[in-house]
Amino acid sequence: MLRRLAAVLAVPLALLVGPLVAPPAAAAAATAGTVTPADPPLAAYPGLAPRQTPRALAVDTTTVPCANNGSDKELTRAQVLTRAPSWVSVGIPCRQQRCYRNSYGDYRTDCSGFVAMAWGLGGSGSAFWTGNLMDRAFQISRSSLKPGDALLRHTGDTSENHVALFVQWDNSARTEPVVMEQTGSQDTIQRVWSEAYAGLYTPIRYDNVVDEPAPDPQASVARLGEFTGDARSDIAGQFADGELCAWRSTGDLAQDELLAPGSGVRIGTGWTTSNIRRIL
Template sequence: MYYRLSGHLIKRLAVGLALPLALITGPGAVSPASAAPSPAVPGDPALPAYPGLPTTSDQAGPAAVTTTAVPCDNNGADKNLTRGEVLTRAQSWLSIGIPYSQERCYRNTYGDYRTDCSGFVSMAWGLGGSGSAFWTGNLMSRASAISRSSLKPGDALLRHTGDPSENHVALFLKWADSAETQPVVIEQTGSRNTVQNTWSSSYAALYSPVRYDNILDVSEGGDRSYYNGSQDHHYERGADNTLVHWWYTDKWNQAILPGTITSDPVAYYANGQDHVYGRNASGGLQHWWYAGGQWNTANLGGAITGAPTAFYANGQDHAFARTTEGTLYHWWYVSGSGWQKADLGGAITGSPTGYAGGNQQHVYARTTAGTLYHWWYVPGSGWQKADLGGAITNSPSGYRADNGQDHVYARTTAGTLYHWWYVPGTGWKTANLGGAITDSPTAYYAGGQDHVYARTTAGTLYHWWYVPGSGWNTSDLGGAITGSPSGYRAKTNQQDHAYAKTTNGTLQHWWYVPGTGWKTANLGGNL
């Protein structure tokens, strides 16, 4: 069986329970915060057989690569990396099968790192300092514990008991089962070098999910703006039905993209590419993507109304939109086969919203009866659906938080903001957050806080944010806006960003500077 990772096909090994080896530290080990090279670890322990990996003709021996003795070189400062970049770095070892050693270093374009389990994860995460400074006992100085349900590609599964036969860390890739108990990982192992492996549920339960502190959770879809790890991006439909693109380098830039758009756009960034979707003049779904130094565009067909929603999940691009018949339509891209399509049914109005959560895809829309409807895709079981009730108008907005909870927000018929959230093992809960809003809200999760923005009946931008232990807070950010806002957080500088069309037809930008407060600027345009 083959699995696609960052554009490459990798053969999946049929493996069972892994008994990985870990790094043994000795006296004098250098602190991970130190840029000085760490001393060599004591000798490697004996390498036992790796259960579930029978020797076959398609399992090559150790790769012929050049390695050097520890200590490994200094790799500079800790990197800020997107999940796609983490997986691309991991692929650079997996595609070769770097020989395992606790006393050797391997250098490639991503740096010089020790060739054991923790050295591999350090390389994938882009940890700074010496490439031999980290082990299972100190990786948490650069990572934080997360819930199992919030694991995403590029996170890790860590076990540190102090027993060298048990200490191990592996890079999480995805779930192999719909119950999300059997993780697919990439790991550096004592008897099989760099491999992709599926762990059993019982073995995976021995590990703790962790997340690199500097990983960049760029947009997974469902909005008109995102941060791609180095630049802020925003898209709007122009007054002449052109697609207008703003992006920030050392200043704001603006460009008109080819083609025509007759709805609000939706955009995201995945695997090094920018993607935008919208309804074209003929009523079909139009796709723009940036590759090869230029924007490309294609008509994906269909007969849709309203704005689409789109995101990247499990190695595939996905887009959803309401058809002219009021059903939910789904496009998804399969590498080597192209775009696939399916009608998911329903009786909806307005525009859907969607996101990837764990191993599942989630889509929400307002029904013709005014309730909130939920579709979610479970691998191996297909699409599930449920009516979540309520009395709403306009389109919802949703996301999954790091604690594994799904959140959805919508405007009620009374003009207040309504909140649904799903607690694993308990079910859906609801609350009315009040306010006096018009049009659709936008929402995201960042830094342990929930954030929602909406236009008030007075035409200003209103902000809700949830602080654990304190509850919901609100603030009116002012302005004179029309339509629905868009927002996200840029993790590298922890700044929150919101955008909205002004009553003068220009784009207004708000951004929050920690310790300083909100700032705002008009970015111009003809919207």
């Protein structure tokens, strides 16, 4: 009788104890679930051949988790494109379990960590992957892409998930983007994507990116000169956006009280104050 009673009690006891004691494999899986996913290198990068010889790492890296980078930064597009080349110039290999620290913060050395660094995202530098970058960004149209935006692909398939920073268009049709990206075959690089490959990606924009103010439409430099062969001093104007225009002198202030009326004629571009110091 006692044996029967013990057997009957053993079943409910096992039911009570069983759920409380997880096997080692299940416990490890539960712990792994708390770690932020990462983006492994793609199996292949279309149009990009693998590096023939391994590149010697010229910088020190540390194991994840990466350090906390404070709050999200508000950056201009120019600042984003100043931060990004700091990885391109070094050519950091893509490693999911490593972090790289420079003057712009400490971020995981994969594609999402690279974009997070360029954008100045706060929090842990290993907290970002293609599955959560949209928490700090929003989708835009392809025609709206500007320098410092990004191209994102997140299908849930680790052989397809990837993100790259948009730099500019490489062709007048605006179909082939120049990007900076962290790759598994050639480290951190800048290159041109084909129209077909770019079409697989969704254009996105960082929430805190700031557009630089539009250039002042007024001429920043003006000079007198005789340009038309009529022995009168005409006027050349250099605009902040690099446009150079000329106005023909009438030689008569009585004409609408203007010596050089009209909107002028564009005679050149690229004459920015950074590369032209004087106009004579």
